[in-house]
Amino acid sequence: MQARLYQASATKILCLKQEALLYYKTKIGYTLAKQHDSICIDVAIRNGGYPTGNWVTFKMMTEFEVDMHIKAAHELINSEIRKQEYELNTYSQAERILFHPTKAFSRDQILYTNPKNETLSVDDLLRVTKYSIAVAEITDPGEENWELASASITIFQCIEAALNNQDQPMPISKKLHIANGFLSTIVKRSVKNSDTKKGITIASTLIDLVIDFFAGA
DSSP: OHHHHHHHHHOOOHHHHHHHHHHHHHHHHHHHHHHHHHHHHHHHHHTTSOOOOOOSOGGGSOHHHHHHHHHHHHHHHHHHHHHHHHHHHHHHHHHHHHTOSSOOOOTTOEEEEOTTOOEEEHHHHHHHHHHHHHHHHHHOTTOHHHHHHHHHHHHHHHHHHHHHOTTSOOOHHHHHHHHHHHHHHHHHHTOOOHHHHHHHHHHHHHHHHHHHHHHOO
């Protein structure tokens, strides 16, 4: 696709430019097409022309408008490539950390940093995931997969605590979170009524929030 657009940029034949744009349009999908329109307006303004974002038909556009759409297409594609490269590098780094064969986790180990320099640590990931599963359980208490997922997070919390508190006492907040997760999972396993399970999940989530507030994360 990008090669065809570069060829279209170099040619003086309008119909070839139109064909390249039509091919590009069929490939990018609705969401990127909306982004293209916005970029195209900016490109046209920068080039001293009338802003156009009209996708109705390239056959009705002037050569200037077609050229602006081609420039916008280049900008959009390059932007998407940069975004994918950033995400690939970022997630590759997280993957190396997660699956390093000899390195134990620390609770403050950074797994992900976004463009705003906001970070996600091991401890953040476990807590956010646990709360997310709790919300899903409250929404659909009859789905047993949420119950299993909640139990899995409790197990991961135990593993994380065991790995990272070998030479010092485990923080009281961790003990309380693990105990609460374990007890609520056991109780829910013995309950069949969905409303009762929902009530247990709500109570357990509130307890976790209280632990975070009073005892620290």
